[in-house]
Amino acid sequence: MTVLVLTRPADATADLVIAELNERSVPVCRLDPGGFPEDMTVVAGIGFHGALWEGVLRGQHRDVSLGDIRSVYYRRPGAYRLHPDMTEQDARWAQAEAQAGFGGLLYSLPALWVNHPNRNALAAFPPIALAAAVRSGLSVPRTLITNDPAEAREFVSGLPGQVAAYKALGTVHPSDQDDRPQALWTTQVHPGEIDESVRRTAHQFQEWVDKAYEVRLTAVEHHLFAAEIHAGSDAARIDFRADYDSLTYKLCQVPEATARGVRALMDAFRLRYVALDFLVNPQGRWYLIDVNPNGQWGFIPDLRTPITRALADLLERAHP
Structure with a gap:
Protein backbone atom coordinates (compact mmCIF):
# COMPACT_ATOMS: atom_id res chain seq x y z
CA MET A 1 0.00 0.00 0.00
CA THR A 2 1.30 3.44 -0.98
CA VAL A 3 1.13 7.04 0.17
CA LEU A 4 0.68 9.25 -2.89
CA VAL A 5 2.17 12.73 -2.59
CA LEU A 6 0.87 15.20 -5.16
CA THR A 7 3.13 18.22 -5.44
CA ARG A 8 5.49 20.10 -7.72
CA PRO A 9 9.17 19.08 -8.00
CA ALA A 10 10.47 21.76 -5.59
CA ASP A 11 8.51 21.57 -2.34
CA ALA A 12 10.53 21.65 0.89
CA THR A 13 7.40 21.11 2.99
CA ALA A 14 6.49 17.88 1.21
CA ASP A 15 10.14 16.80 1.41
CA LEU A 16 9.92 16.77 5.23
CA VAL A 17 6.93 14.42 5.26
CA ILE A 18 8.36 12.17 2.54
CA ALA A 19 11.65 11.83 4.46
CA GLU A 20 9.74 10.88 7.63
CA LEU A 21 7.69 8.27 5.77
CA ASN A 22 10.83 6.87 4.15
CA GLU A 23 12.43 6.61 7.61
CA ARG A 24 9.44 4.51 8.66
CA SER A 25 9.74 2.33 5.53
CA VAL A 26 6.28 3.43 4.35
CA PRO A 27 6.00 3.17 0.53
CA VAL A 28 5.70 6.63 -1.02
CA CYS A 29 5.10 7.74 -4.60
CA ARG A 30 5.62 11.41 -5.39
CA LEU A 31 3.99 12.72 -8.57
CA ASP A 32 3.29 16.18 -9.93
CA PRO A 33 -0.03 16.35 -11.81
CA GLY A 34 1.60 19.20 -13.73
CA GLY A 35 3.45 16.50 -15.65
CA PHE A 36 0.19 15.39 -17.28
CA PRO A 37 -0.18 14.84 -20.17
CA GLU A 38 3.32 15.48 -21.59
CA ASP A 39 5.36 13.59 -18.99
CA MET A 40 2.75 11.41 -17.31
CA THR A 41 0.38 8.74 -18.55
CA VAL A 42 -2.82 7.43 -17.02
CA VAL A 43 -4.55 4.17 -17.91
CA ALA A 44 -7.70 3.43 -15.92
CA GLY A 45 -10.87 1.44 -16.41
CA ILE A 46 -14.08 0.78 -14.52
CA GLY A 47 -16.66 -1.99 -14.87
CA PHE A 48 -14.19 -4.72 -15.79
CA HIS A 49 -13.77 -6.46 -12.43
CA GLY A 50 -15.48 -4.26 -9.86
CA ALA A 51 -17.06 -0.93 -9.00
CA LEU A 52 -13.81 1.05 -8.57
CA TRP A 53 -11.37 2.52 -11.04
CA GLU A 54 -8.45 0.20 -11.77
CA GLY A 55 -5.25 1.14 -13.53
CA VAL A 56 -1.94 2.88 -13.20
CA LEU A 57 -0.34 6.31 -13.12
CA ARG A 58 2.98 6.36 -14.96
CA GLY A 59 5.33 9.21 -14.11
CA GLN A 60 8.82 9.98 -15.33
CA HIS A 61 10.41 8.15 -12.40
CA ARG A 62 7.67 6.13 -10.69
CA ASP A 63 4.54 4.19 -11.50
CA VAL A 64 1.75 3.54 -9.03
CA SER A 65 -1.29 1.29 -9.19
CA LEU A 66 -4.53 3.06 -8.33
CA GLY A 67 -5.52 0.14 -6.15
CA ASP A 68 -2.39 0.51 -4.02
CA ILE A 69 -3.03 4.13 -3.01
CA ARG A 70 -4.24 4.21 0.60
CA SER A 71 -3.67 7.89 1.41
CA VAL A 72 -2.99 11.09 -0.53
CA TYR A 73 -1.03 14.13 0.62
CA TYR A 74 -2.27 16.94 -1.63
CA ARG A 75 0.35 19.65 -1.31
CA ARG A 76 1.16 22.06 -4.15
CA PRO A 77 0.65 20.31 -7.51
CA GLY A 78 1.61 22.21 -10.63
CA ALA A 79 -0.74 23.20 -13.45
CA TYR A 80 -1.16 20.83 -16.39
CA ARG A 81 1.58 21.37 -18.98
CA LEU A 82 0.08 21.14 -22.43
CA HIS A 83 1.88 20.76 -25.74
CA PRO A 84 3.29 24.15 -26.83
CA ASP A 85 2.13 23.68 -30.43
CA MET A 86 -1.53 23.72 -29.43
CA THR A 87 -3.68 26.65 -30.48
CA GLU A 88 -5.15 28.71 -27.66
CA GLN A 89 -8.59 27.25 -28.35
CA ASP A 90 -7.31 23.67 -28.35
CA ALA A 91 -5.30 24.31 -25.19
CA ARG A 92 -8.40 25.54 -23.33
CA TRP A 93 -10.25 22.40 -24.37
CA ALA A 94 -7.33 20.13 -23.43
CA GLN A 95 -6.99 21.85 -20.05
CA ALA A 96 -10.66 21.25 -19.29
CA GLU A 97 -10.46 17.63 -20.42
CA ALA A 98 -7.34 17.03 -18.33
CA GLN A 99 -9.04 18.43 -15.23
CA ALA A 100 -12.21 16.43 -15.82
CA GLY A 101 -10.45 13.19 -16.75
CA PHE A 102 -7.12 13.04 -14.95
CA GLY A 103 -8.16 15.30 -12.06
CA GLY A 104 -11.52 13.60 -11.70
CA LEU A 105 -9.88 10.20 -11.63
CA LEU A 106 -7.55 11.27 -8.83
CA TYR A 107 -10.33 12.91 -6.85
CA SER A 108 -12.39 9.69 -7.02
CA LEU A 109 -9.75 7.63 -5.17
CA PRO A 110 -11.28 6.04 -2.04
CA ALA A 111 -8.31 7.06 0.08
CA LEU A 112 -7.61 9.22 3.08
CA TRP A 113 -6.96 12.73 1.75
CA VAL A 114 -4.92 15.47 3.45
CA ASN A 115 -6.89 17.36 2.25
CA HIS A 116 -9.24 16.53 -0.59
CA PRO A 117 -8.82 19.38 -3.14
CA ASN A 118 -12.55 20.08 -3.22
CA ARG A 119 -12.48 20.68 0.55
CA ASN A 120 -9.41 22.90 0.22
CA ALA A 121 -11.06 24.93 -2.51
CA LEU A 122 -14.18 25.58 -0.44
CA ALA A 123 -12.28 26.59 2.71
CA ALA A 124 -9.96 28.86 0.73
CA PHE A 125 -12.77 31.32 -0.09
CA PRO A 126 -12.56 33.99 2.65
CA PRO A 127 -16.31 34.77 2.73
CA ILE A 128 -17.11 31.09 3.26
CA ALA A 129 -14.28 30.57 5.75
CA LEU A 130 -15.08 33.63 7.87
CA ALA A 131 -18.78 32.74 8.03
CA ALA A 132 -17.91 29.20 9.10
CA ALA A 133 -15.50 30.58 11.71
CA VAL A 134 -18.21 32.75 13.25
CA ARG A 135 -20.64 29.81 13.30
CA SER A 136 -17.90 27.76 14.99
CA GLY A 137 -17.62 30.28 17.82
CA LEU A 138 -14.39 31.99 16.77
CA SER A 139 -13.92 35.76 16.85
CA VAL A 140 -13.18 37.55 13.57
CA PRO A 141 -12.54 41.27 12.95
CA TRP A 208 -7.43 46.89 12.16
CA VAL A 209 -6.79 44.93 15.37
CA ASP A 210 -4.32 46.44 17.82
CA LYS A 211 -2.32 43.25 18.33
CA ALA A 212 0.22 42.18 20.92
CA TYR A 213 1.40 39.42 18.57
CA GLU A 214 0.14 36.94 15.99
CA VAL A 215 -0.32 33.20 16.29
CA ARG A 216 0.08 30.55 13.61
CA LEU A 217 -2.02 27.58 14.68
CA THR A 218 -1.55 24.38 12.71
CA ALA A 219 -3.99 21.53 13.20
CA VAL A 220 -3.48 17.92 12.16
CA GLU A 221 -6.78 16.23 12.96
CA HIS A 222 -7.31 16.80 16.71
CA HIS A 223 -3.68 17.79 17.38
CA LEU A 224 -3.13 21.56 17.66
CA PHE A 225 0.31 23.16 17.31
CA ALA A 226 0.56 26.89 18.02
CA ALA A 227 3.31 29.49 18.16
CA GLU A 228 3.33 33.20 18.85
CA ILE A 229 4.85 35.27 16.03
CA HIS A 230 6.60 38.44 17.14
CA ALA A 231 7.47 40.94 14.42
CA GLY A 232 10.84 42.67 14.42
CA SER A 233 10.23 45.23 11.66
CA ASP A 234 7.55 47.68 10.55
CA ALA A 235 6.78 45.59 7.48
CA ALA A 236 6.36 42.41 9.52
CA ARG A 237 4.09 44.16 12.01
CA ILE A 238 1.64 44.81 9.17
CA ASP A 239 2.07 41.41 7.48
CA PHE A 240 4.59 38.93 8.91
CA ARG A 241 5.04 37.29 5.49
CA ALA A 242 6.75 40.46 4.26
CA ASP A 243 9.84 39.96 6.45
CA TYR A 244 10.38 36.42 7.76
CA ASP A 245 13.97 37.25 8.76
CA SER A 246 12.75 39.66 11.45
CA LEU A 247 10.39 37.19 13.13
CA THR A 248 10.82 35.41 16.43
CA TYR A 249 8.62 32.56 17.64
CA LYS A 250 7.42 31.23 20.98
CA LEU A 251 5.36 28.09 21.47
CA CYS A 252 2.04 28.77 23.16
CA GLN A 253 -1.10 27.11 24.48
CA VAL A 254 -4.42 27.48 22.71
CA PRO A 255 -7.32 28.79 24.83
CA GLU A 256 -9.95 26.08 25.27
CA ALA A 257 -12.71 28.11 23.62
CA THR A 258 -10.47 28.74 20.60
CA ALA A 259 -9.53 25.06 20.41
CA ARG A 260 -13.20 24.07 20.37
CA GLY A 261 -13.86 26.60 17.62
CA VAL A 262 -10.94 25.34 15.51
CA ARG A 263 -12.13 21.74 15.73
CA ALA A 264 -15.68 22.80 14.84
CA LEU A 265 -14.33 24.72 11.84
CA MET A 266 -12.38 21.68 10.65
CA ASP A 267 -15.46 19.51 11.03
CA ALA A 268 -17.51 22.01 9.02
CA PHE A 269 -15.12 21.72 6.06
CA ARG A 270 -14.13 18.07 6.71
CA LEU A 271 -10.48 19.05 6.86
CA ARG A 272 -7.77 16.85 8.35
CA TYR A 273 -5.18 19.62 8.15
CA VAL A 274 -5.40 23.40 8.36
CA ALA A 275 -3.14 26.36 9.16
CA LEU A 276 -4.85 29.33 10.82
CA ASP A 277 -3.63 32.85 11.50
CA PHE A 278 -4.81 34.74 14.58
CA LEU A 279 -4.23 38.24 15.90
CA VAL A 280 -4.06 38.44 19.70
CA ASN A 281 -4.88 41.81 21.23
CA PRO A 282 -3.31 43.12 24.48
CA GLN A 283 -6.29 41.77 26.43
CA GLY A 284 -5.59 38.26 25.14
CA ARG A 285 -8.52 37.92 22.72
CA TRP A 286 -7.80 35.78 19.65
CA TYR A 287 -9.15 37.01 16.29
CA LEU A 288 -9.07 34.64 13.33
CA ILE A 289 -7.98 36.41 10.16
CA ASP A 290 -6.94 33.66 7.73
CA VAL A 291 -7.88 30.06 6.99
CA ASN A 292 -5.18 28.25 5.01
CA PRO A 293 -6.34 24.69 4.28
CA ASN A 294 -3.00 23.94 2.64
CA GLY A 295 -0.79 26.47 4.45
CA GLN A 296 2.93 26.27 5.15
CA TRP A 297 4.19 25.08 8.52
CA GLY A 298 7.93 24.42 8.20
CA PHE A 299 8.99 28.02 8.91
CA ILE A 300 8.54 27.69 12.69
CA PRO A 301 11.61 25.69 13.80
CA ASP A 302 10.25 24.24 17.06
CA LEU A 303 7.09 22.93 15.36
CA ARG A 304 8.71 21.50 12.24
CA THR A 305 9.36 18.04 13.66
CA PRO A 306 6.11 17.61 15.65
CA ILE A 307 3.94 18.60 12.66
CA THR A 308 5.97 16.42 10.29
CA ARG A 309 5.45 13.42 12.56
CA ALA A 310 1.75 14.13 13.02
CA LEU A 311 1.20 14.26 9.25
CA ALA A 312 3.23 11.10 8.74
CA ASP A 313 1.21 9.36 11.47
CA LEU A 314 -2.02 10.32 9.73
CA LEU A 315 -0.88 9.26 6.25
CA GLU A 316 0.60 6.02 7.54
CA ARG A 317 -2.53 5.08 9.48
CA ALA A 318 -4.71 5.85 6.45
CA HIS A 319 -8.14 5.02 7.80
CA PRO A 320 -10.53 6.82 5.40
Whole structure:
Protein backbone atom coordinates (compact mmCIF):
# COMPACT_ATOMS: atom_id res chain seq x y z
CA MET A 1 0.00 0.00 0.00
CA THR A 2 1.30 3.44 -0.98
CA VAL A 3 1.13 7.04 0.17
CA LEU A 4 0.68 9.25 -2.89
CA VAL A 5 2.17 12.73 -2.59
CA LEU A 6 0.87 15.20 -5.16
CA THR A 7 3.13 18.22 -5.44
CA ARG A 8 5.49 20.10 -7.72
CA PRO A 9 9.17 19.08 -8.00
CA ALA A 10 10.47 21.76 -5.59
CA ASP A 11 8.51 21.57 -2.34
CA ALA A 12 10.53 21.65 0.89
CA THR A 13 7.40 21.11 2.99
CA ALA A 14 6.49 17.88 1.21
CA ASP A 15 10.14 16.80 1.41
CA LEU A 16 9.92 16.77 5.23
CA VAL A 17 6.93 14.42 5.26
CA ILE A 18 8.36 12.17 2.54
CA ALA A 19 11.65 11.83 4.46
CA GLU A 20 9.74 10.88 7.63
CA LEU A 21 7.69 8.27 5.77
CA ASN A 22 10.83 6.87 4.15
CA GLU A 23 12.43 6.61 7.61
CA ARG A 24 9.44 4.51 8.66
CA SER A 25 9.74 2.33 5.53
CA VAL A 26 6.28 3.43 4.35
CA PRO A 27 6.00 3.17 0.53
CA VAL A 28 5.70 6.63 -1.02
CA CYS A 29 5.10 7.74 -4.60
CA ARG A 30 5.62 11.41 -5.39
CA LEU A 31 3.99 12.72 -8.57
CA ASP A 32 3.29 16.18 -9.93
CA PRO A 33 -0.03 16.35 -11.81
CA GLY A 34 1.60 19.20 -13.73
CA GLY A 35 3.45 16.50 -15.65
CA PHE A 36 0.19 15.39 -17.28
CA PRO A 37 -0.18 14.84 -20.17
CA GLU A 38 3.32 15.48 -21.59
CA ASP A 39 5.36 13.59 -18.99
CA MET A 40 2.75 11.41 -17.31
CA THR A 41 0.38 8.74 -18.55
CA VAL A 42 -2.82 7.43 -17.02
CA VAL A 43 -4.55 4.17 -17.91
CA ALA A 44 -7.70 3.43 -15.92
CA GLY A 45 -10.87 1.44 -16.41
CA ILE A 46 -14.08 0.78 -14.52
CA GLY A 47 -16.66 -1.99 -14.87
CA PHE A 48 -14.19 -4.72 -15.79
CA HIS A 49 -13.77 -6.46 -12.43
CA GLY A 50 -15.48 -4.26 -9.86
CA ALA A 51 -17.06 -0.93 -9.00
CA LEU A 52 -13.81 1.05 -8.57
CA TRP A 53 -11.37 2.52 -11.04
CA GLU A 54 -8.45 0.20 -11.77
CA GLY A 55 -5.25 1.14 -13.53
CA VAL A 56 -1.94 2.88 -13.20
CA LEU A 57 -0.34 6.31 -13.12
CA ARG A 58 2.98 6.36 -14.96
CA GLY A 59 5.33 9.21 -14.11
CA GLN A 60 8.82 9.98 -15.33
CA HIS A 61 10.41 8.15 -12.40
CA ARG A 62 7.67 6.13 -10.69
CA ASP A 63 4.54 4.19 -11.50
CA VAL A 64 1.75 3.54 -9.03
CA SER A 65 -1.29 1.29 -9.19
CA LEU A 66 -4.53 3.06 -8.33
CA GLY A 67 -5.52 0.14 -6.15
CA ASP A 68 -2.39 0.51 -4.02
CA ILE A 69 -3.03 4.13 -3.01
CA ARG A 70 -4.24 4.21 0.60
CA SER A 71 -3.67 7.89 1.41
CA VAL A 72 -2.99 11.09 -0.53
CA TYR A 73 -1.03 14.13 0.62
CA TYR A 74 -2.27 16.94 -1.63
CA ARG A 75 0.35 19.65 -1.31
CA ARG A 76 1.16 22.06 -4.15
CA PRO A 77 0.65 20.31 -7.51
CA GLY A 78 1.61 22.21 -10.63
CA ALA A 79 -0.74 23.20 -13.45
CA TYR A 80 -1.16 20.83 -16.39
CA ARG A 81 1.58 21.37 -18.98
CA LEU A 82 0.08 21.14 -22.43
CA HIS A 83 1.88 20.76 -25.74
CA PRO A 84 3.29 24.15 -26.83
CA ASP A 85 2.13 23.68 -30.43
CA MET A 86 -1.53 23.72 -29.43
CA THR A 87 -3.68 26.65 -30.48
CA GLU A 88 -5.15 28.71 -27.66
CA GLN A 89 -8.59 27.25 -28.35
CA ASP A 90 -7.31 23.67 -28.35
CA ALA A 91 -5.30 24.31 -25.19
CA ARG A 92 -8.40 25.54 -23.33
CA TRP A 93 -10.25 22.40 -24.37
CA ALA A 94 -7.33 20.13 -23.43
CA GLN A 95 -6.99 21.85 -20.05
CA ALA A 96 -10.66 21.25 -19.29
CA GLU A 97 -10.46 17.63 -20.42
CA ALA A 98 -7.34 17.03 -18.33
CA GLN A 99 -9.04 18.43 -15.23
CA ALA A 100 -12.21 16.43 -15.82
CA GLY A 101 -10.45 13.19 -16.75
CA PHE A 102 -7.12 13.04 -14.95
CA GLY A 103 -8.16 15.30 -12.06
CA GLY A 104 -11.52 13.60 -11.70
CA LEU A 105 -9.88 10.20 -11.63
CA LEU A 106 -7.55 11.27 -8.83
CA TYR A 107 -10.33 12.91 -6.85
CA SER A 108 -12.39 9.69 -7.02
CA LEU A 109 -9.75 7.63 -5.17
CA PRO A 110 -11.28 6.04 -2.04
CA ALA A 111 -8.31 7.06 0.08
CA LEU A 112 -7.61 9.22 3.08
CA TRP A 113 -6.96 12.73 1.75
CA VAL A 114 -4.92 15.47 3.45
CA ASN A 115 -6.89 17.36 2.25
CA HIS A 116 -9.24 16.53 -0.59
CA PRO A 117 -8.82 19.38 -3.14
CA ASN A 118 -12.55 20.08 -3.22
CA ARG A 119 -12.48 20.68 0.55
CA ASN A 120 -9.41 22.90 0.22
CA ALA A 121 -11.06 24.93 -2.51
CA LEU A 122 -14.18 25.58 -0.44
CA ALA A 123 -12.28 26.59 2.71
CA ALA A 124 -9.96 28.86 0.73
CA PHE A 125 -12.77 31.32 -0.09
CA PRO A 126 -12.56 33.99 2.65
CA PRO A 127 -16.31 34.77 2.73
CA ILE A 128 -17.11 31.09 3.26
CA ALA A 129 -14.28 30.57 5.75
CA LEU A 130 -15.08 33.63 7.87
CA ALA A 131 -18.78 32.74 8.03
CA ALA A 132 -17.91 29.20 9.10
CA ALA A 133 -15.50 30.58 11.71
CA VAL A 134 -18.21 32.75 13.25
CA ARG A 135 -20.64 29.81 13.30
CA SER A 136 -17.90 27.76 14.99
CA GLY A 137 -17.62 30.28 17.82
CA LEU A 138 -14.39 31.99 16.77
CA SER A 139 -13.92 35.76 16.85
CA VAL A 140 -13.18 37.55 13.57
CA PRO A 141 -12.54 41.27 12.95
CA ARG A 142 -15.36 43.28 11.42
CA THR A 143 -15.05 42.71 7.69
CA LEU A 144 -16.52 44.38 4.61
CA ILE A 145 -16.42 42.95 1.07
CA THR A 146 -17.51 45.46 -1.56
CA ASN A 147 -16.83 47.11 -4.89
CA ASP A 148 -18.54 50.35 -3.78
CA PRO A 149 -15.90 52.96 -2.84
CA ALA A 150 -18.40 55.08 -0.87
CA GLU A 151 -19.39 52.09 1.27
CA ALA A 152 -15.72 51.24 1.79
CA ARG A 153 -14.90 54.80 2.91
CA GLU A 154 -17.87 54.83 5.28
CA PHE A 155 -16.83 51.49 6.79
CA VAL A 156 -13.23 52.54 7.35
CA SER A 157 -14.29 55.93 8.73
CA GLY A 158 -16.28 54.15 11.43
CA LEU A 159 -13.36 52.02 12.63
CA PRO A 160 -11.07 52.96 15.56
CA GLY A 161 -8.38 55.28 14.23
CA GLN A 162 -10.14 55.31 10.84
CA VAL A 163 -7.80 52.61 9.58
CA ALA A 164 -8.50 49.20 8.06
CA ALA A 165 -6.48 46.24 6.86
CA TYR A 166 -6.83 45.74 3.12
CA LYS A 167 -6.34 42.09 2.22
CA ALA A 168 -6.58 40.38 -1.13
CA LEU A 169 -9.31 37.76 -1.29
CA GLY A 170 -6.88 35.53 -3.18
CA THR A 171 -3.18 35.03 -2.49
CA VAL A 172 -1.35 36.09 -5.64
CA HIS A 173 -1.47 38.64 -8.43
CA PRO A 174 0.28 38.53 -11.84
CA SER A 175 3.55 40.44 -11.92
CA ASP A 176 3.74 43.49 -14.18
CA GLN A 177 6.94 42.13 -15.69
CA ASP A 178 6.33 38.49 -16.62
CA ASP A 179 2.85 37.45 -15.41
CA ARG A 180 4.35 35.18 -12.76
CA PRO A 181 2.27 35.22 -9.55
CA GLN A 182 3.42 37.51 -6.76
CA ALA A 183 2.18 37.78 -3.20
CA LEU A 184 -0.01 40.71 -2.15
CA TRP A 185 0.78 41.73 1.41
CA THR A 186 -1.71 43.19 3.85
CA THR A 187 -1.71 47.01 3.83
CA GLN A 188 -3.19 49.72 6.04
CA VAL A 189 -5.88 51.83 4.36
CA HIS A 190 -7.42 55.17 5.40
CA PRO A 191 -10.68 56.60 3.99
CA GLY A 192 -8.93 59.19 1.80
CA GLU A 193 -6.92 56.47 0.03
CA ILE A 194 -10.00 54.65 -1.27
CA ASP A 195 -10.73 55.75 -4.84
CA GLU A 196 -13.00 54.79 -7.73
CA SER A 197 -10.77 51.88 -8.77
CA VAL A 198 -12.49 49.88 -6.02
CA ARG A 199 -15.41 49.48 -8.47
CA ARG A 200 -13.36 47.22 -10.73
CA THR A 201 -13.55 44.09 -8.56
CA ALA A 202 -14.40 42.80 -5.08
CA HIS A 203 -12.23 44.12 -2.23
CA GLN A 204 -11.92 43.04 1.39
CA PHE A 205 -11.48 45.53 4.22
CA GLN A 206 -11.04 44.38 7.83
CA GLU A 207 -11.01 46.16 11.15
CA TRP A 208 -7.43 46.89 12.16
CA VAL A 209 -6.79 44.93 15.37
CA ASP A 210 -4.32 46.44 17.82
CA LYS A 211 -2.32 43.25 18.33
CA ALA A 212 0.22 42.18 20.92
CA TYR A 213 1.40 39.42 18.57
CA GLU A 214 0.14 36.94 15.99
CA VAL A 215 -0.32 33.20 16.29
CA ARG A 216 0.08 30.55 13.61
CA LEU A 217 -2.02 27.58 14.68
CA THR A 218 -1.55 24.38 12.71
CA ALA A 219 -3.99 21.53 13.20
CA VAL A 220 -3.48 17.92 12.16
CA GLU A 221 -6.78 16.23 12.96
CA HIS A 222 -7.31 16.80 16.71
CA HIS A 223 -3.68 17.79 17.38
CA LEU A 224 -3.13 21.56 17.66
CA PHE A 225 0.31 23.16 17.31
CA ALA A 226 0.56 26.89 18.02
CA ALA A 227 3.31 29.49 18.16
CA GLU A 228 3.33 33.20 18.85
CA ILE A 229 4.85 35.27 16.03
CA HIS A 230 6.60 38.44 17.14
CA ALA A 231 7.47 40.94 14.42
CA GLY A 232 10.84 42.67 14.42
CA SER A 233 10.23 45.23 11.66
CA ASP A 234 7.55 47.68 10.55
CA ALA A 235 6.78 45.59 7.48
CA ALA A 236 6.36 42.41 9.52
CA ARG A 237 4.09 44.16 12.01
CA ILE A 238 1.64 44.81 9.17
CA ASP A 239 2.07 41.41 7.48
CA PHE A 240 4.59 38.93 8.91
CA ARG A 241 5.04 37.29 5.49
CA ALA A 242 6.75 40.46 4.26
CA ASP A 243 9.84 39.96 6.45
CA TYR A 244 10.38 36.42 7.76
CA ASP A 245 13.97 37.25 8.76
CA SER A 246 12.75 39.66 11.45
CA LEU A 247 10.39 37.19 13.13
CA THR A 248 10.82 35.41 16.43
CA TYR A 249 8.62 32.56 17.64
CA LYS A 250 7.42 31.23 20.98
CA LEU A 251 5.36 28.09 21.47
CA CYS A 252 2.04 28.77 23.16
CA GLN A 253 -1.10 27.11 24.48
CA VAL A 254 -4.42 27.48 22.71
CA PRO A 255 -7.32 28.79 24.83
CA GLU A 256 -9.95 26.08 25.27
CA ALA A 257 -12.71 28.11 23.62
CA THR A 258 -10.47 28.74 20.60
CA ALA A 259 -9.53 25.06 20.41
CA ARG A 260 -13.20 24.07 20.37
CA GLY A 261 -13.86 26.60 17.62
CA VAL A 262 -10.94 25.34 15.51
CA ARG A 263 -12.13 21.74 15.73
CA ALA A 264 -15.68 22.80 14.84
CA LEU A 265 -14.33 24.72 11.84
CA MET A 266 -12.38 21.68 10.65
CA ASP A 267 -15.46 19.51 11.03
CA ALA A 268 -17.51 22.01 9.02
CA PHE A 269 -15.12 21.72 6.06
CA ARG A 270 -14.13 18.07 6.71
CA LEU A 271 -10.48 19.05 6.86
CA ARG A 272 -7.77 16.85 8.35
CA TYR A 273 -5.18 19.62 8.15
CA VAL A 274 -5.40 23.40 8.36
CA ALA A 275 -3.14 26.36 9.16
CA LEU A 276 -4.85 29.33 10.82
CA ASP A 277 -3.63 32.85 11.50
CA PHE A 278 -4.81 34.74 14.58
CA LEU A 279 -4.23 38.24 15.90
CA VAL A 280 -4.06 38.44 19.70
CA ASN A 281 -4.88 41.81 21.23
CA PRO A 282 -3.31 43.12 24.48
CA GLN A 283 -6.29 41.77 26.43
CA GLY A 284 -5.59 38.26 25.14
CA ARG A 285 -8.52 37.92 22.72
CA TRP A 286 -7.80 35.78 19.65
CA TYR A 287 -9.15 37.01 16.29
CA LEU A 288 -9.07 34.64 13.33
CA ILE A 289 -7.98 36.41 10.16
CA ASP A 290 -6.94 33.66 7.73
CA VAL A 291 -7.88 30.06 6.99
CA ASN A 292 -5.18 28.25 5.01
CA PRO A 293 -6.34 24.69 4.28
CA ASN A 294 -3.00 23.94 2.64
CA GLY A 295 -0.79 26.47 4.45
CA GLN A 296 2.93 26.27 5.15
CA TRP A 297 4.19 25.08 8.52
CA GLY A 298 7.93 24.42 8.20
CA PHE A 299 8.99 28.02 8.91
CA ILE A 300 8.54 27.69 12.69
CA PRO A 301 11.61 25.69 13.80
CA ASP A 302 10.25 24.24 17.06
CA LEU A 303 7.09 22.93 15.36
CA ARG A 304 8.71 21.50 12.24
CA THR A 305 9.36 18.04 13.66
CA PRO A 306 6.11 17.61 15.65
CA ILE A 307 3.94 18.60 12.66
CA THR A 308 5.97 16.42 10.29
CA ARG A 309 5.45 13.42 12.56
CA ALA A 310 1.75 14.13 13.02
CA LEU A 311 1.20 14.26 9.25
CA ALA A 312 3.23 11.10 8.74
CA ASP A 313 1.21 9.36 11.47
CA LEU A 314 -2.02 10.32 9.73
CA LEU A 315 -0.88 9.26 6.25
CA GLU A 316 0.60 6.02 7.54
CA ARG A 317 -2.53 5.08 9.48
CA ALA A 318 -4.71 5.85 6.45
CA HIS A 319 -8.14 5.02 7.80
CA PRO A 320 -10.53 6.82 5.40
